[in-house]
Amino acid sequence: MSPRRAPAAPLAVATWNVNSVRTRLDHVMRFLGEHYPDVLCLQELKVEAKALPREAFERRGYNVEAACQKTYNGVAIVSPYPIEDVAVGFREGKQDPEARLIAATVRGVRVVCAYVPNGQAVGSDKYAYKLEWMQRLTTDLGRHADPKAPLVLTGDFNVAPEDRDVHDPKAWEGEVLCSGPEREAAEGWRAWGLEDLFRQHHAEGGLYSWWDYRQGALHKNHGLRIDHLWATAPLAKRCTACDVIKDPRTWDKPSDHAPVMAVFDA
């Protein structure tokens, strides 16, 4: 008898800054039901571990691994598949006091879910922390990951890498999220071996993942592309699509971010 096997299924990986997982729980469940990602990376859970609504996921057949913190930050990886080799925070150096980084392996892909610090304002203490945080991630990748292995770095990078990722580059020039040092720090990830999956499929401007709650920014498409999926070459080669899923940003009481999802051939 000749060996037979079913064709392997594609892998869909999504990222979404939900701005409170409790407030947005119904949105998250609706997104899972409409887009059935195989991996969903969440940022800004804004909840301590004991109050994480874990049963809501488990009832629907999803596993959850999370790094939680009261009030602020918080990241999670959600998947119907086993979530293996979970690692929280940086591998080296002092422990990060903020819950911003969780990594795990799902179906052979290393998934690194990051909530990069916002940085508040160029020159502030928070900005210095942001740059240091980004550099620490570069160091961790260099020492503990392999650009020849399938890995995706995804999450809210809080950086718009290029002017075409910004609705008004003049107004944002040199400001936090767009400043040279932040962009250079993100370029450090690219130099290590990561590729921006979205830009493999979309060259045009005007495509964003975040819109301010104020001043009808969504309606005017005044946004930034700051939520990303960046993959190593062997995984990037398998990427057949990467899109912002704007619809959830139009739902009642939305997050200010929309999900972004990439699909990989098996």
Add this chain to the structure above:
DNA sequence: ATGGCCGCTATGAGCGGA
């Protein structure tokens, strides 16, 4: 010129977000 919206917090004015 400023803030404009949102979620959180031992609930109420302030912080952080982006």
